[in-house]
Amino acid sequence: MSQATFTLDDLKRILLEGSGAPEGGGLDGDSLDTEFSDIGYDSLALLExxxxxxxxxxIELDESVMGEATTPRVFIDAVIGHLAVPAA
Incomplete structure (x- = not known):
């Protein structure tokens, strides 16, 4: 089922479901512009x-999303952008 919004809370929930909490860090409002690698999430966690x-x-995320979405803010914006595109 397609939803119209995607928030930091959605990203946190899905990251935790897929890969758990990173060592020594976490995802919060202060880390929106912090690189995922600095928060403790690697490329495999992001692929999952x-x-x-x-x-x-x-939705189907472009492969470019994974290469360009290095921070939570950019990742969230990319997902929102895909949600806004009407299905063909």
């Missing part, structure tokens, strides 16, 4: 997160 988002929200 993207896969879960695609299934849950019924």
């Amino acid at each position: 997160t993207a896969s879960r988002i695609e299934r849950e929200y019924g």
Whole structure:
């Protein structure tokens, strides 16, 4: 089922479901512009997160999203951008 919004709370929930809490850090409002690697999430965690988002929200994220979305803010904006595109 496609939803119209995607928030930091959604990202946190899906990251935790897929890969758990990172060592020594976490995702909060203060870390929106912090690199995922600095928060403790690696590329595998982000791939799993993207896969879960695609299934849950019924969207397909471009491969470029994974390369360009290095912070939570950019990742959230990319998902919102895909949610805003009407299904063909």
